[in-house]
Amino acid sequence: MxxxxxxxxxxxxxxxxxxxxxxxxLMPLCCPLTLFSPTLIQFPAMKKLYDFKAHGGEVEDIAVSPTNKVVTVGQDFRCCVWEKDQLLSExxxxxxxxxxxxxxxxxxxxxxxxxxxxxxxxxxxxxxxxxxxxxxxxxxxxxxxxxxxxxxxxxxxxxxxxxxxxxxxxxxxxxxxxxxxxxxxxxxxxxxxxxxxxxxxxxxxxxxxxxxxxxxxxxxxxxxxxxxxxxxxxxxxxxxxxxxxxQTFPVWLVLLLCAGLLVAVILLLQYTFPDFF
Structure with missing residues (x-):
């Protein structure tokens, strides 16, 4: 390739x-979707834990947090946070x-x-x-x-x-x-x-x-x-x-370039406005 x-x-x-x-x-929970309801399945035992109606329209997507909170989004304009099958917030x-x-x-x-x-x-x-x-x-x-x-x-x-x-x-x-x-x-x-x-x-x-x-x-x-x-x-x-x-540059190189630029500016000002120095 x-x-x-x-x-x-x-x-x-x-x-x-x-x-x-x-x-x-693969996560401890996997979540197949039906038309309106997510199904929470324990992996790898493939044991169904919960099956509940989450939305009034088709479920578009679902996500599971590391603490096993479940978030569903649907075509009914809602984004819902669930603890097991209990609604926590929208x-x-x-x-x-x-x-x-x-x-x-x-x-x-x-x-x-x-x-x-x-x-x-x-x-x-x-x-x-x-x-x-x-x-x-x-x-x-x-x-x-x-x-x-x-x-x-x-x-x-x-x-x-x-x-x-x-x-x-x-x-x-x-x-x-x-x-x-x-x-x-x-x-x-x-x-x-x-x-x-x-x-x-x-x-x-x-x-x-x-x-x-x-x-x-x-x-x-x-x-x-x-x-x-x-x-x-x-x-x-x-x-x-x-x-x-x-590509990244080491900090010492950036500081060196800044110091060099500062010296160049001072020298330029001294040359341009000698009476001020």
């Missing part, structure tokens, strides 16, 4: 079988955006993620898409929440392509977004700024994304790249997306 470069696409799987989902990490991403009515957007996807170098912290991410398709589509939004008390921390637009799926890297540094038009993007979770983008990487809807796990085997597969992510779509293709390690 050769050494992957930023923006390169690699077709790993191709055929007539529809690729629906991909995943590297989230409102637009409470700091008075110009955005409640039913202008609906939740499309949700995921929990770690915080780098802060083991006791947890983040939760949601994607909001426009409820109605318009000729000039409004932007979609990503919201970052405190994953423990579910308070909104940051919301940023993520383009006008309708988002179809969301993924978070094991380390919590990166977010992956797929769109209904087949585009794939990687965002920095801290600032929610886009780092990588391939327009129409797939011919049609991206159905799922998965970052390579932060394990010995995962790092070996990732190689020298900072992140590697798989995307699958309705076009029955599985593609690899990579982000190279960003």
């Amino acid at each position: 050769g050494k992957p470069r930023l923006g390169d696409e690699y077709v790993l799987l191709e055929g007539s079988t529809l690729q629906v989902t991909c995943c590297f990490v 989230l409102h991403w637009n409470e700091n955006f008075p110009n955005i009515p409640d039913k202008m957007y609906r939740y499309r996807a949700c995921r929990f993620g770690k915080v780098v170098d802060q083991e006791k912290e947890l983040r939760f991410y949601t994607v909001q898409i426009p409820y109605k398709r318009e000729r000039k589509p409004p932007p979609c939004y990503i919201t970052k929440w405190d994953g423990l008390n579910f308070l909104p921390l940051l919301t940023e637009p993520c383009g006008n392509e309708v988002i179809s799926c969301l993924a978070v890297s094991d380390c919590g540094t990166f977010l992956g977004l797929g769109s209904v038009t087949g585009s794939v993007a990687i965002y920095i979770s801290f600032s929610l700024q886009r780092l990588y983008y391939v327009q129409e990487a797939h011919g049609i809807v991206v159905t799922d994304l998965a970052f390579f796990p932060d394990t010995k085997q995962g790092r070996a597969l990732r190689g020298d790249n900072e992140a590697a992510m798989l995307s699958i779509a309705v076009d029955s293709r599985c593609k690899l997306h990579v982000v190279h390690n960003r």
Whole structure:
């Protein structure tokens, strides 16, 4: 396959079988979805724990926290936090955006993620898409929440392509977004700024994304790249997306350059305005 470069696409799987989902990490709870109700199943015993009606419309996505809190998002505009089968709270991403009515957007996807170098912290991410398709589509939004008390921390637009799926890297540094038009993007979770983008990487809807796990085997597969992510779509293709390690400079070199710049400015001022020195 050769050494992957930023923006390169690699077709790993191709055929007539529809690729629906991909995943590297297994959790103690797995959650199959029915039309309106999530089912919580204990893994690996495959024992059904709870089955309850969570939404008045189709359930779009579900996420389980490390403390086994369950969050569901549905087509009824609701994002609900559950403890077992008991509703704890509903989230409102637009409470700091008075110009955005409640039913202008609906939740499309949700995921929990770690915080780098802060083991006791947890983040939760949601994607909001426009409820109605318009000729000039409004932007979609990503919201970052405190994953423990579910308070909104940051919301940023993520383009006008309708988002179809969301993924978070094991380390919590990166977010992956797929769109209904087949585009794939990687965002920095801290600032929610886009780092990588391939327009129409797939011919049609991206159905799922998965970052390579932060394990010995995962790092070996990732190689020298900072992140590697798989995307699958309705076009029955599985593609690899990579982000190279960003170049950094040692602190001593930065300080040396600043000192040199300061000396150069002082010498220039002495030469230009000798009477002031």
